[in-house]
Amino acid sequence: MVKFALPGAEWSLQFDEAAVSMLQRRMQRWARSKESVGQLFTNDLTASTIVISKATSLKALHASWSTVAFDPFDAMRQRQDLLQEGLYCIGLWHTHPEAVPEPSGCDERLAADHARAATTILNGLAFVIIGNRPFPHGWYVGFHDMNRFLRAEISRL
Numbered sequence: 001m002v003k004f005a006l007p008g009a010e011w012s013l014q015f016d017e018a019a020v021s022m023l024q025r026r027m028q029r030w031a032r033s034k035e036s037v038g039q040l041f042t043n044d045l046t047a048s049t050i051v052i053s054k055a056t057s058l059k060a061l062h063a064s065w066s067t068v069a070f071d072p073f074d075a076m077r078q079r080q081d082l083l084q085e086g087l088y089c090i091g092l093w094h095t096h097p098e099a100v101p102e103p104s105g106c107d108e109r110l111a112a113d114h115a116r117a118a119t120t121i122l123n124g125l126a127f128v129i130i131g132n133r134p135f136p137h138g139w140y141v142g143f144h145d146m147n148r149f150l151r152a153e154i155s156r157l
């Protein structure tokens with residue numbers, strides 16, 4: 001199982017198989033594909049390995065090849081619904097039409113807003129971008145701590 005960790009952190013992040021395959025299906029393989037977006041959930045915030053056991057979709061307000069926007073109230077409703085099932089939202093995912101994605105300026109603002117709104121034991125917001133190369137090398141996995149992105153590396157442990 002692939003784990004991601006911030007340099008020096010005592011915890012790591014993992015995606016279960018269902019979450020990986022759900023997100024891989026959203027990969028933008030075609031020139032006319034559009035970005036998609038959703039939220040990441042875990043059922044245990046206290047483990048030293050946080051496992052993302054559910055990745056959801058959010059309806060895009062508008063989407064193009066390289067942008068996507070969603071309704072924050074929709075996202076809030078989804079978090080409230082899943083909390084009833086014991087699932088905690090720890091972040092966001094979206095796709096990028098590039099092989100090895102990096103957060104854009106828009107992503108920076110989006111992540112900072114959501115990091116401010118969310119308080120988890122992670123002290124930040126998990127932020128995942130699905131690129132065109134397969135998991136795990138085509139994924140950007142990081143956290144936003146309200147000030148900046150911290151990139152998580154594939155952990156050898």
Ligand SMILES: [Zn+2]
Nearest residue numbers: 096103104107
């Ligand atoms: Zn983006």
